Amino acid sequence: MSILQIGLLGKANVGKSTFFSAATQTPVASGNFPFTTIEPNVGVAYVKADCACKHFGIKHENDYCVSGTRLIPVKLIDVAGLVPGAHEGKGLGNQFLDDARQAEVLIHVVDIAGTTDIQGQPVPVGTHDPLEDVEFVQDEFDQWFADILKREWDKITREIDQKRAKLTDGIAKRFTGLGIKDFQVQEVLQKLGLMARNPKEWKDSDIQTFVKELRKNTKPMIIAANKADLCTDLSIIDKISDCVIPCSAETELLLRKASKSGIVNYSSGDTGFTIPDGKEIPPAQQKALDLVKSVFSKIQSTGIQKILNTAVFDSLKFIVVYPVEDETKLTNKDGVVLPDTKLLPLDSTAKDLASLIHADIAKGFLHAIDCKTKQRISGDQKLKNGDVIKIVSTLSRG
Ligand SMILES: Nc1nc2c(ncn2[C@@H]2O[C@H](COP(=O)(O)OP(=O)(O)OP(=O)(O)O)[C@@H](O)[C@H]2O)c(=O)[nH]1
Ligand SMILES: [Mg+2]
Structure with a gap:
């Protein structure tokens, strides 16, 4: 992202x-x-x-x-x-x-x-x-989602029958082009009680209900x-x-x-x-x-x-975080104060922020510093809206 x-x-x-x-x-x-x-x-x-x-x-x-x-x-x-x-x-x-x-x-x-x-x-x-x-x-949206699934339904059924795929990933695979993740498919299957239902037994109305909920949840x-x-x-x-x-x-x-x-x-x-x-x-x-x-x-x-x-802030519930490289001056390495902003999903962690900045920074992640409290925070700590964060990593970007 x-x-x-x-x-x-x-x-x-x-x-x-x-x-x-x-x-x-x-x-x-x-x-x-x-x-x-x-x-x-x-x-x-x-x-x-x-x-x-x-x-x-x-x-x-x-x-x-x-x-x-x-x-x-x-x-x-x-x-x-x-x-x-x-x-x-x-x-x-x-x-x-x-x-x-x-x-x-x-x-x-x-x-x-x-x-x-x-x-x-x-x-x-x-x-x-x-x-x-x-x-x-x-x-129109729901029908488009439904068409994607119906086109592949026989294939999905076969994959599951032959134990080559589970229901969640069998379905999720068809929606990766739309940026939809496995866990989102799983959440909807669970919510509708369709998790344990064999795809062979799904009725057309199950597919319609499923795609409508998936569309609402993901888009x-x-x-x-x-x-x-x-x-x-x-x-x-x-x-x-x-x-x-x-x-x-x-x-x-x-x-x-x-x-x-x-x-x-x-x-x-x-x-x-x-x-x-x-x-x-x-x-x-x-x-x-x-x-x-x-x-x-x-x-x-x-x-x-x-x-x-x-x-951004109500429908998606995203938060704004300010990454900096100097936790006292709140600057990047060129001395610019509060140089950048990142929009992150709610419940994102310090490690998620590191990944968003650069894969290498995430790879070498040691800890982060909350510049408002000057406290050290761990990788799995959730960030809050308005946080100013320095990431400490053994690797730098690029
Ligand atoms: N009165 C008024 N007219 C508007 C408003 N917004 C757009 N229009 C007019 O509506 C017409 C269509 O605007 P577009 O922006 O081309 O609409 P669109 O949805 O992009 O249209 P397509 O690309 O053809 O699908 C134009 O004549 C605009 O001037 C508005 O807020 N008020
Ligand atoms: Mg237009």
């Missing part, structure tokens, strides 16, 4: 690429018609957390620490849109699934204003039910209720049972551009913007900014930063 990957997916024409452009500040094609995106766009976005400098009460020069808020890079993947039947090749087929398969968490972008039909064609506001999209996208999905600026009745959000956050990708994109050209002071996640002192705003721009204000009063923030943070 290097940098955490987040996949943006959803029906065609819902605003995935606009979300991507806004979050990564990378201009990509967007347009009000389905299948604008064919090849995936890959870029870097940032989640935000309190920087560890706050704990130590220090000031440091770092492009990734803005007034004590730390920007932590994540990889964002914007894929082609999908339509019902994508897993059987409809629309652009399941290319989107292939492109998103390594993502650890998924942001499902939905047109909450109902301005696009099921095929992604523009329709008047409120004429399409977004709840239909929430369901069909999850269903957590959060719903970005996009085009909230156009939505006439946001209470529709309450009807979605999954984690859902209203947003307006277009507003975020506009604000980021305006901020870059010095028209406004705005940082992603803010609940408003200000105009720099003495700045003259032409009437056309003022009109656009008035619209932005109405979005803030409707949904507090544009939602983009909140969605990224929720995906």
Whole structure:
């Protein structure tokens, strides 16, 4: 695992690429018609957390620490849109699934204003039910998982009959391309009481239940209720049972551009913007900014930063750790204070951090130092969010 990957997916024409452009500040094609995106766009976005400098009460020069808020890079993947039947090749087929398969968490972008039909064609506001999209996208995913398993089911059964494989690894092998681990397959088998059931006795409904649970456990999905600026009745959000956050990708994109050209002071996640002192705003721009204000009063923030943070810190429950090489000065060997951040799954250990930094550092691991308490910690000790850690190893990287 290097940098955490987040996949943006959803029906065609819902605003995935606009979300991507806004979050990564990378201009990509967007347009009000389905299948604008064919090849995936890959870029870097940032989640935000309190920087560890706050704990130590220090000031440091770092492009990734803005007034004590730390920007932590994540990889964002914007894929082609999908339509019902994508897993059987409809629309652009399941290319989107292939492109998103390594993502650890998924942001499902939905047109909450109902301005696009099921095929992604523009329709008047409120004429399409977004709840239909929430369901069909999850269903496409589940069918894709189910197809992987059904295709191989006879083979899996034979392998187990001939004692060449156990149920867990027989199944897990088929999902390695999706970054799914043996223990995750085992957890789901256990949870559903399928561990002891011979694959010959599995019914189609067992496979369906199994893949749905596996998908939920391994690819957590959060719903970005996009085009909230156009939505006439946001209470529709309450009807979605999954984690859902209203947003307006277009507003975020506009604000980021305006901020870059010095028209406004705005940082992603803010609940408003200000105009720099003495700045003259032409009437056309003022009109656009008035619209932005109405979005803030409707949904507090544009939602983009909140969605990224929720995906990483709530859905995945990842923690931020700061590796350093000098435990007193909190620097790397070039003297940069709090130079780096790592995102790690909850319950990760000091040894896990070492592996993430470099295989050799993990190989020669002796112990670690918690720089906040100055205490020595062992390899199997669990790290906490915000920890600043020095790894002591007999080997250095490379
Ligand atoms: N009003 C409004 N329009 C938006 C918003 N986000 C995107 N749009 C518009 O929706 C249309 C589709 O946007 P894209 O970003 O191309 O959508 P996509 O999901 O990437 O589309 P495909 O690549 O074709 O699947 C464009 O006309 C955008 O300007 C939003 O938050 N509010
Ligand atoms: Mg697109």
